[in-house]
Amino acid sequence: MSAEPGVNVELYSRAGFGGPFTTIIRAQYLPDFIRAEGTYLPRRFQTWELGDDTFVGTRALPVPILTGEGLAIEVNRLSAPPAHALKNAESDELHFVVDGGGELDTMVGVLQVRAGDFVRIPRGIAYRWNSLTGPLHEVIITTESEITLDPENAPGSFNPDLHLDVAKPHGRPGGPVDGEYEVIYRHHDGLTSYFFDHDPLPCLDVKGAPPVIRLNIEDVHGLSVDRGGLQPARLFGSVGDRDLVFGINSRRSDRPPVHHNVDYDEVICYAAGPTPWGAIDTPGTVTWVPKGVFHQGPEEDVQPGYKAWLLETRVNLTSTPVGRKISQIMETNQFGVHPSDERAPVSV
Ligand SMILES: [Fe+2]
Known part of the structure; x- marks a missing residue:
């Protein structure tokens, strides 16, 4: 579903939040892809399903x-x-x-x-x-x-x-x-x-x-802005910014545009409620968007709030067999289960 049918702003970024950035205006809304074949798929993991x-x-x-x-x-x-x-x-x-x-x-x-x-x-x-x-x-x-x-x-x-x-x-x-x-x-x-x-x-x-x-994570509060978007609170880094960890707790900021983060895999852990973050409401849910897979992601500005963190890594990640068993393919609008994945996660 498009936020504004006919006008979708996409951000193509190098070096994650570092840039340079390219803005693309497109009529189509890419996160509504109907299905995908292969292994390079965004997924959401129910980590509590590991018995x-x-x-x-x-x-x-x-x-x-x-x-x-x-x-x-x-x-x-x-x-x-x-x-x-x-x-x-x-x-x-x-x-x-x-x-x-x-x-x-x-x-x-x-x-x-x-x-x-x-x-x-x-x-x-x-x-x-x-x-x-x-x-x-x-x-x-x-x-x-x-x-x-x-x-x-x-x-x-x-x-x-x-x-x-x-x-x-x-x-x-x-x-x-x-x-x-x-x-x-x-x-x-x-x-x-x-x-x-x-x-x-x-x-x-x-x-x-x-x-x-x-x-x-309770002590992490990213800057809020009335209009526009702003980089979240960075907490940890690694050599050469290969891996970066941000707090992405709820805050006042415009919803991210559809973006193509071509240099970093994005891994998010929803840590605590009480408010859902888009289609995610269970602590311990981990989402993964491989680098370059178009996605928008949920609104961050929700009250009374939630806690979450983001890992960006230049490493090319792959889900393990156990990871695939406790995860499903994810749509990249609200980070819900993709309609093409009808398989329930399996406890292992
Ligand atoms: Fe993202």
Whole structure:
């Protein structure tokens, strides 16, 4: 359905929000495509459809739903803290807590984590959940490109001095454990476990740049404008702007035009209501628009609001077999299920 039949403004952009930009006026409304064949398709993922039994077992590792060269989107669900620690040897991890929380222990200290939190855990930092306040549901970005806190366009709202939390050193030695303590390294060709007869995580003190940081999406408020559109609040970046993470919580701004974002795949996670964002109303819904696929996307200016974030990545993503099972083809107007996809997502 066209916003204004006969006059559709399209934006062709290079470098995402960076430009240069080309505006195209076209009579047709491209997001109303009737069907598509092949694998290069926008999709919406119901991440809660990954059954609890997917994550049961001694390893309980996160499950990738989208992957590319050096980047993955993973889903993690835990009902109890695993006994082991994980260490990603080659990728930085940016965790987003959709639901639940608890005490996250790391080799540089401890953090209290709750729903709506982003937690950056760089490569080479072992971590584990000491305790959970309830069932944990996370969407995790793993990327070989170093993730840095890089806020822009959020002045007066997200303030690193006020809203950033860092892991607090334990201030004690690690004691002996019953049996062995396992730290699982995740690396490009598998898993390798190191075993200890003591708890390897506690540290006496930490100085210098904090590796593990936390901020909450509630504290992210992008600039609003009465007329026109404006870039959302940028939160994180990676080397060479390969990967960018923005807060796209509801705000006053014109609805985006139909756009062709030809250099970045767009992955959005709807984090919290109460208001639907277009056709999306369930926290943990993840949308994916591969680079160059024309799309408009829902109105952002809705009250009383919602919370969401956007990952832009230059990596060429592909949905995994598990990802395809819990997703459907997406129309690119309101991001609903495309009418050509009559298949219900399957719990796995
Ligand atoms: Fe977009």
